[in-house]
Amino acid sequence: MKTLTALATLAALGLAGTAGAEIRIGATVSETGPAAFLGDPEAKTLKMMVEKLNAAGGINGEQIALTLYDDGGDPNKARTFATRLVEDDEVVAIIGGTTTGASMSIIPVAEDAEIPFISLAGAIEIIDPVKEWVFKTPHTDRMACQKIFEDMQAQGISKIGMISGTDGFGASMRAQCLEVVGDYGIEVLADESYGPTDADMTPQLTNIKNTAGVQAVLNPGFGQGPSVVTRNFRQLAIDLPLYQSHGVASKGFIDLAGPEAAEGVRLPGTALLVGDLLADDDPQKPVVTAYVEEYQAAYGEAPSTFGGYAHDAFAILVDALTRAGSAEPEAIRDAIEQTAGLAGTTGVVTMTPEDHLGFDLSAFRMLEIKDGAWTLVQ
Amino acid sequence: MAELMQFLLSGVTVGAVYALVALGFTIIYNASDVVNFAQGEFVMLGGMITVFAHMAGLPLPLAALIAIAGTAAAGVLLNKLAIEPARGAPVVSLIIITIGASIFIQGVAQLVFDKQLHRFPAFSGDTPIRILGATILPQSLWVLAGAIAVFVGLWAFFTKTLTGRAVLATSNNRLAAQLVGINTNWVMTLSFALSAAIGALAGVLVTPITNISYGVGIAYALKGFAGAMLGGMGSPIGALVGGILLGLIEALTAGYLSSVYKDAAAFVVILVVLFVMPQGLFGRKSTDRV
Numbered sequence: 001m002k003t004l005t006a007l008a009t010l011a012a013l014g015l016a017g018t019a020g021a022e023i024r025i026g027a028t029v030s031e032t033g034p035a036a037f038l039g040d041p042e043a044k045t046l047k048m049m050v051e052k053l054n055a056a057g058g059i060n061g062e063q064i065a066l067t068l069y070d071d072g073g074d075p076n077k078a079r080t081f082a083t084r085l086v087e088d089d090e091v092v093a094i095i096g097g098t099t100t101g102a103s104m105s106i107i108p109v110a111e112d113a114e115i116p117f118i119s120l121a122g123a124i125e126i127i128d129p130v131k132e133w134v135f136k137t138p139h140t141d142r143m144a145c146q147k148i149f150e151d152m153q154a155q156g157i158s159k160i161g162m163i164s165g166t167d168g169f170g171a172s173m174r175a176q177c178l179e180v181v182g183d184y185g186i187e188v189l190a191d192e193s194y195g196p197t198d199a200d201m202t203p204q205l206t207n208i209k210n211t212a213g214v215q216a217v218l219n220p221g222f223g224q225g226p227s228v229v230t231r232n233f234r235q236l237a238i239d240l241p242l243y244q245s246h247g248v249a250s251k252g253f254i255d256l257a258g259p260e261a262a263e264g265v266r267l268p269g270t271a272l273l274v275g276d277l278l279a280d281d282d283p284q285k286p287v288v289t290a291y292v293e294e295y296q297a298a299y300g301e302a303p304s305t306f307g308g309y310a311h312d313a314f315a316i317l318v319d320a321l322t323r324a325g326s327a328e329p330e331a332i333r334d335a336i337e338q339t340a341g342l343a344g345t346t347g348v349v350t351m352t353p354e355d356h357l358g359f360d361l362s363a364f365r366m367l368e369i370k371d372g373a374w375t376l377v378q
Numbered sequence: 379m380a381e382l383m384q385f386l387l388s389g390v391t392v393g394a395v396y397a398l399v400a401l402g403f404t405i406i407y408n409a410s411d412v413v414n415f416a417q418g419e420f421v422m423l424g425g426m427i428t429v430f431a432h433m434a435g436l437p438l439p440l441a442a443l444i445a446i447a448g449t450a451a452a453g454v455l456l457n458k459l460a461i462e463p464a465r466g467a468p469v470v471s472l473i474i475i476t477i478g479a480s481i482f483i484q485g486v487a488q489l490v491f492d493k494q495l496h497r498f499p500a501f502s503g504d505t506p507i508r509i510l511g512a513t514i515l516p517q518s519l520w521v522l523a524g525a526i527a528v529f530v531g532l533w534a535f536f537t538k539t540l541t542g543r544a545v546l547a548t549s550n551n552r553l554a555a556q557l558v559g560i561n562t563n564w565v566m567t568l569s570f571a572l573s574a575a576i577g578a579l580a581g582v583l584v585t586p587i588t589n590i591s592y593g594v595g596i597a598y599a600l601k602g603f604a605g606a607m608l609g610g611m612g613s614p615i616g617a618l619v620g621g622i623l624l625g626l627i628e629a630l631t632a633g634y635l636s637s638v639y640k641d642a643a644a645f646v647v648i649l650v651v652l653f654v655m656p657q658g659l660f661g662r663k664s665t666d667r668v
Contacts, residue, residue, distance in 0.1 A: 036493035197597040202388040203633035224589040
């Protein structure tokens, strides 16, 4: 093992020596820690894409050197690693910040050093107000709420119950949902919560069930909570539509909740989950299909939505590097801001100086689980 | 009425999980006064090994057996490699060692297994059983039955068998136990193996309800520890009652007050009980000879 590492290091040194010009990019994601199931596919995706790009000859003839750190989802570590990326590794761009907390602590480092930073976290605060050097790829929590409420409105639902996780994701999305729910003429009659590791949510769901007038239930949350909620929902035979959030948009969710319990659950997800169901002329179809195939071949499992966020971040960066024709942070930043019509897994991205996310609600697809598989709601 | 019944059944479901974890603390505590904070990792190992053995194609009962045996072996290793070399250290140091071991086991688990959530099917299906207008999943009954079986086993072990008494004697006074011919090293190894096996059994039984991943151990350990403290550390009946009581308090608070105060209410009750009865509900009174 030791000799292997030594050999690998030697080889790497040798390569770095001969390659001459290379573009250094940095990443810090939560490969371990409580957000590991988000950060793990992100790290795998970045490694895979860098390898593929370099094998294909790099960008404008220059190889990409990726420095990847694992911040364990800890904002303090994320900040330290961001500083190290800027000062020691001298990278020209940073991808990362799996959790909102980690992203928020990387932002001041990137802003000070004037290095473009593409965040992989959900909260709207990351790009609102717009920060010169900060971009992000995932949908915001607020957009997920809006997409769900739009669908409810179309179903004629005006009174709902909510049950949210008390973890960061659940709490943040609950707050965003409560903020925009009024715009859709929907009233929240019951507002329950649960801890992220709770084993049973039937008391909370019983209260929602017994609240007169509730027409649908929304569960903002991720991790194991939503699958327990879904199972308890069927256990209590609650005969109402159940909406989950984009936090559980992965094949794993159906397995965890069980196909029977998950039947009929609706949630806003990305094109990634339903690649083969997309229309042939959909600009995202080739991107999504290729990514799923490559990831499957490399790691023997289907990629998650979160891996898709890293895919898009890297695609945006590569696109910007190619157009900029230079590896100066300033030029890269300007090029990222001019990204237009770039099809990613999450949406078709068109950045402007006022919009560092680059897509709207239409990028979300409303999905429904039928017979243990995702289907598109038309 | 149906509402109250549902809250009670939910409390029993959650409480049985806590009780099963709390029972695991009992043996090691009785043998050495050490609160083993790696107990939650045993639960995690039990669940994770079962999941991966099952995914590798083994039938579920066999996978569960392998998980319990494997975790017991991990318990023995923990004792041999971490606790025994520090034998002369004060109890507090040993407890800190178990916290370190917990972090280490977690780290190894995420490398050996993976970082995703897993579940395997419930033993007797997912069709809820209806009782007085409320429902409970069959798996909850499995957990409850498991907790009661472990409790009966432990009670019989500590009161009816010579080995069990040897464990208690070791805890009481290690030197005196050695003098009357008890192999205290062997007692410690045995208690770690048994505790680990109980933890693994808990992992096997609760995974269909709660899902499992490499990082769930600490949450289990904390709730199980709270249940064991409430009932009285070291007492099997205390662990059983304390765990279920904790679950009931949480469920009733979530149902009648607000789910936001669920954990707070449980801990307020624990504080009040410990204030009035520092040994917990069923704990033995410690008498120090002066």
